[in-house]
Amino acid sequence: MTDLQSGSDGVAVPDFYHYAKAPLATVQHQGDFLELAWPDGQRLRCHRYWLRENAMGVGGIDPATREGLLDPGELTEAMVMASVELTDVGDLSILWQPDGQRCVYHGGWLRHIAEGQHLPQSWLPRPRPWRAETRTGPPQRVALPVLEDDDALCDVLNDLIETGVCVLEQAPTELGFLNRLAARIGPIRDSNFGALWDVRADVTLAGDATTNSTANTGFRLGPHTDLPTREVPPGYQFLHCLVNEADGGESTLTDGAALVEALRDNFPADFELLTTRRWIFFNRGPGIDHRWSAPIIDRDCGDGLLPTLRAFYPVRAFPDMPDSDVAAAYEALRRFHLLADDPQFELTFRLGPGDIMCFDNRRVLHGRKAFSGSGQRHLQGIYIDRDEILSRARALNRARAG
Amino acid sequence: MTDLQSGSDGVAVPDFYHYAKAPLATVQHQGDFLELAWPDGQRLRCHRYWLRENAMGVGGIDPATREGLLDPGELTEAMVMASVELTDVGDLSILWQPDGQRCVYHGGWLRHIAEGQHLPQSWLPRPRPWRAETRTGPPQRVALPVLEDDDALCDVLNDLIETGVCVLEQAPTELGFLNRLAARIGPIRDSNFGALWDVRADVTLAGDATTNSTANTGFRLGPHTDLPTREVPPGYQFLHCLVNEADGGESTLTDGAALVEALRDNFPADFELLTTRRWIFFNRGPGIDHRWSAPIIDRDCGDGLLPTLRAFYPVRAFPDMPDSDVAAAYEALRRFHLLADDPQFELTFRLGPGDIMCFDNRRVLHGRKAFSGSGQRHLQGIYIDRDEILSRARALNRARAG
Numbered sequence: 001m002t003d004l005q006s007g008s009d010g011v012a013v014p015d016f017y018h019y020a021k022a023p024l025a026t027v028q029h030q031g032d033f034l035e036l037a038w039p040d041g042q043r044l045r046c047h048r049y050w051l052r053e054n055a056m057g058v059g060g061i062d063p064a065t066r067e068g069l070l071d072p073g074e075l076t077e078a079m080v081m082a083s084v085e086l087t088d089v090g091d092l093s094i095l096w097q098p099d100g101q102r103c104v105y106h107g108g109w110l111r112h113i114a115e116g117q118h119l120p121q122s123w124l125p126r127p128r129p130w131r132a133e134t135r136t137g138p139p140q141r142v143a144l145p146v147l148e149d150d151d152a153l154c155d156v157l158n159d160l161i162e163t164g165v166c167v168l169e170q171a172p173t174e175l176g177f178l179n180r181l182a183a184r185i186g187p188i189r190d191s192n193f194g195a196l197w198d199v200r201a202d203v204t205l206a207g208d209a210t211t212n213s214t215a216n217t218g219f220r221l222g223p224h225t226d227l228p229t230r231e232v233p234p235g236y237q238f239l240h241c242l243v244n245e246a247d248g249g250e251s252t253l254t255d256g257a258a259l260v261e262a263l264r265d266n267f268p269a270d271f272e273l274l275t276t277r278r279w280i281f282f283n284r285g286p287g288i289d290h291r292w293s294a295p296i297i298d299r300d301c302g303d304g305l306l307p308t309l310r311a312f313y314p315v316r317a318f319p320d321m322p323d324s325d326v327a328a329a330y331e332a333l334r335r336f337h338l339l340a341d342d343p344q345f346e347l348t349f350r351l352g353p354g355d356i357m358c359f360d361n362r363r364v365l366h367g368r369k370a371f372s373g374s375g376q377r378h379l380q381g382i383y384i385d386r387d388e389i390l391s392r393a394r395a396l397n398r399a400r401a402g
Numbered sequence: 403m404t405d406l407q408s409g410s411d412g413v414a415v416p417d418f419y420h421y422a423k424a425p426l427a428t429v430q431h432q433g434d435f436l437e438l439a440w441p442d443g444q445r446l447r448c449h450r451y452w453l454r455e456n457a458m459g460v461g462g463i464d465p466a467t468r469e470g471l472l473d474p475g476e477l478t479e480a481m482v483m484a485s486v487e488l489t490d491v492g493d494l495s496i497l498w499q500p501d502g503q504r505c506v507y508h509g510g511w512l513r514h515i516a517e518g519q520h521l522p523q524s525w526l527p528r529p530r531p532w533r534a535e536t537r538t539g540p541p542q543r544v545a546l547p548v549l550e551d552d553d554a555l556c557d558v559l560n561d562l563i564e565t566g567v568c569v570l571e572q573a574p575t576e577l578g579f580l581n582r583l584a585a586r587i588g589p590i591r592d593s594n595f596g597a598l599w600d601v602r603a604d605v606t607l608a609g610d611a612t613t614n615s616t617a618n619t620g621f622r623l624g625p626h627t628d629l630p631t632r633e634v635p636p637g638y639q640f641l642h643c644l645v646n647e648a649d650g651g652e653s654t655l656t657d658g659a660a661l662v663e664a665l666r667d668n669f670p671a672d673f674e675l676l677t678t679r680r681w682i683f684f685n686r687g688p689g690i691d692h693r694w695s696a697p698i699i700d701r702d703c704g705d706g707l708l709p710t711l712r713a714f715y716p717v718r719a720f721p722d723m724p725d726s727d728v729a730a731a732y733e734a735l736r737r738f739h740l741l742a743d744d745p746q747f748e749l750t751f752r753l754g755p756g757d758i759m760c761f762d763n764r765r766v767l768h769g770r771k772a773f774s775g776s777g778q779r780h781l782q783g784i785y786i787d788r789d790e791i792l793s794r795a796r797a798l799n800r801a802r803a804g
Binding site: 014015016017032033045047049050053062064065066067068069070071072073075113118119120123186187188189190191192195213214216217219220222229230231232280282284285286287288289290291292293300302303313314315316317318319320323326327330333334336337338340341385386387390391392394395396398 | 416417418419434435447449451452455464466467468469470471472473474475477515520521522525588589590591592593594597615616618619621622624631632633634682684686687688689690691692693694695702704705715716717718719720721722725728729732735736738739740742743787788789792793794796797798800
């Protein structure tokens with residue numbers, strides 16, 4: 001475990017990471033900015049107000065919380081850098097007026113910003129789209145080490161960010177095991193289906209008025225993503241197979257990132273319709289009325305790397321677009337769903353007891369074949385949002401790098 | 403309670419609401435579309451694929467879940483409306499080929515779409531910006547009826563959507579009371595601070611290394627919104643005052659919707675910088691590394707009605723914009739925070755034991771004055787996301803309308 005209290009040489013910094021020494025070579029004072037440079041040529045320009053906000057101590061960063069205390073309304077022209085120098089060990093030292101404080105800024109902490117290590121995409125693998133034809137199955141890892149070993153957990157989270165999928169194997173078939181897994185990652189995203197929810201046929205194909213979702217029938221579920229009725233659908237889904245004795249019910253996974261690329265490259269008119277024409281989505285029940293309007297491929301929802309797919313046809317409702325676009329939008333939708341179910345994109349496999357299928361619910365479409373017969377089939381599921389997966393992955397990848 | 407199973411005349415519909423009869427006057431078949439008309443001139447154009455998807459029964463809507471079963475990949479040109487007519491009571495009847503099913507569509511259900519009652523903004527009040535100079539305080543309502551009475555709950559939710567604020571009074575000062583309140587609304591949004599979290603000074607002003615947030619100090623907190631480090635910050639916040647015996651610690655509320663209007667109208671250059679130039683936000687701690695990059699006034703995050711404010715300066719980090727914009731962006735930020743703390747926008751009042759301050763965390767800035775001394779101050783808080791507040795409000799407003 002790294003030292004979370006300070007920079008390597010005891011200089012406190014405005015967050016809880018450890019920073020290796022990175023002595024500055026020069027500092028130049030240029031009006032409102034300092035221009036910092038390291039011996040290898042790396043540079044960083046810092047505005048005086050940013051430096052004032054990030055001074056450790058009174059009027060800057062609270063040493064206990066490492067959070068800023070300076071309301072921007074209190075910034076004044078009078079806050080000036082009266083003198084600026086490098087310390088013997090290459091940290092930055094500023095004498096502030098009018099309060100007369102001398103503040104030291106750790107060179108390694110400044111360097112991590114110069115290198116972009118503070119950016120959201122830093123310390124994370126890049127998404128890599130995949131097709132079924134180039135894989136024998138989803139990445140697989142053993143479940144139990146993830147509960148104990150940070151490296152094992154880090155590998156799983158990196159799979160989930162890079163390929164959008166990981167199957168954990170040999171987990172105990174105990175109810176609620178997913179809560180132990182979630183405790184290793186972060187808060188569960190709750191919904192009207194509950195924080196930990198069950199997937200099983202409440203009755204066989206005939207249906208039952210108490211059933212609240214197609215998930216809880218024996219019907220086929222084509223490739224889809226859950227809860228497009230929300231402003232931001234749940235980020236990641238974890239489906240733990242407890243029993244699977246039914247005939248049929250094989251699982252499918254389709255990488256929406258590859259699907260989106262194929263649509264953009266080969267069917268640009270369809271891609272245009274799928275990314276711009278909106279549909280209403282809804283989930284209704286007693287006391288519940290969730291609604292959202294958005295395109296099937298939603299580029300407004302996300303971090304700019306991948307769009308969010310809203311592809312749960314059971315809750316897609318009226319088109320929210322001009323009548324003149326509806327026929328073409330349906331053709332584009334048909335194309336989308338045909339490709340999603342095409343073997344070049346779709347992996348098909350059988351989940352066994354103790355398997356946990358983990359995937360990016362905003363990127364990867366999941367489905368299942370119809371099932372029936374007397375055999376039981378019981379899965380439990382949880383959602384964990386993207387923010388939480390990325391947060392944990394950054395922390396673990398950074399700790400792993402030392 | 404309304405009948406959630408069917409239209410008023412026993413014709414099943416693709417959701418769980420009750421629909422009053424609304425007999426159609428005419429139906430015209432025009433290629434792929436039907437043009438429906440009611441006696442008062444209201445019209446609706448429906449594409450045949452949409453009608454096929456919304457047919458109750460096999461190949462359309464499952465009667466148990468009221469969800470669609472037709473994978474769009476299965477839509478074919480062969481699905482045609484062989485005959486179309488109105489029933490004796492003005493419902494729509496379609497004979498589908500090639501499967502030979504005759505399907506009836508409830509006129510009242512079709513009418514609710516024609517009137518736009520299916521749209522996300524329907525059944526909700528519109529946001530109304532307010533200034534402190536035109537109010538004596540936030541809207542106030544008695545807490546306990548909200549636990550029992552749907553009308554009382556509906557009033558609170560409408561306040562929260564319209565003005566962004568409501569103070570519930572005379573609540574019991576019991577730990578965890580907010581869980582009972584949440585059970586009436588919807589799932590809590592969890593975070594690394596816990597589903598139900600405490601606000602109290604862990605120590606007085608000197609600080610303590612175990613403190614994880616400025617909230618848990620005695621420092622002043624200027625007007626702010628919580629968790630801008632998330633892709634979508636928590637929607638609504640509920641702060642329950644259990645004890646408030648400290649000197650100081652008065653609460654403040656500022657309507658960001660009014661602030662944004664004032665900036666746009668009076669300081670357009672600042673508004674432009676605040677809505678387009680991005681900053682990095684972060685929350686770090688052992689095992690946690692949340693980050694996001696976005697403008698202070700984030701118009702990309704939301705439903706198009708109101709922007710999301712990312713205004714928690716304690717976790718605002720390096721500017722994510724060209725160096726040449728930084729000085730002007732800081733001036734705009736200073737303007738924003740000065741206005742947020744100006745009495746023309748900011749209400750100041752003292753929360754007493756049993757008060758629950760409820761507000762839209764993405765719209766309304768909250769703050770508190772510094773406090774100190776020997777007196778205790780203890781609040782508990784929860785977040786509930788906007789999706790859940792709007793869902794419950796739609797359901798209650800619709801039930802109230804009959």
